Amino acid sequence: MVVDQNASIAGAEGGCQAECGTAAGMAAGALVELAGGTPAMVGNATALSIKNLLGLVCDPVAGLVEVPCVKRNGFAVVEAMLAADMTLAGIQSVIPVDEVIEAMNHIGRALPKSLRETSEGGVDWL
Numbered sequence: 001m002v003v004d005q006n007a008s009i010a011g012a013e014g015g016c017q018a019e020c021g022t023a024a025g026m027a028a029g030a031l032v033e034l035a036g037g038t039p040a041m042v043g044n045a046t047a048l049s050i051k052n053l054l055g056l057v058c059d060p061v062a063g064l065v066e067v068p069c070v071k072r073n074g075f076a077v078v079e080a081m082l083a084a085d086m087t088l089a090g091i092q093s094v095i096p097v098d099e100v101i102e103a104m105n106h107i108g109r110a111l112p113k114s115l116r117e118t119s120e121g122g123v124d125w126l
Helices: 002-006 016-034 039-053 066-088 097-110
Strands: none
Touching (some): 002 097, 016 039, 016 097, 039 097
16 A cells, blocks of 8 residues: 555556565565564565566566566565565665655656556567
8 A cells, every 4th residue: 555655556657666566565574574573674675675676667468467477476476585584684775665665656657658568668579
């Protein structure tokens, strides 16, 4: 809800970083919560995870978001697990989660329409 209110969770608005990045951030935060981490640690894991996927563009093949989103979300699971593990090991994000979400909003708005959920750019471009 925080990302939705302050950025976007829609690939059509913010590229794949909005969808896959937000999902990975939520997973990283949830893993830290389940491991008994503090609320600050949850935010830290979320920030680490989202930062790693900033700028990820949408590039549905033949108009289908299943390609490559399903696979990207699979890779993002591993990334979220690493963000959670890093946080639980004491590694902190230099940039707070609220600022990372704000950056994701600016980056998403700066992406050309062709690199959002339009099938006009990305891997299917050529």
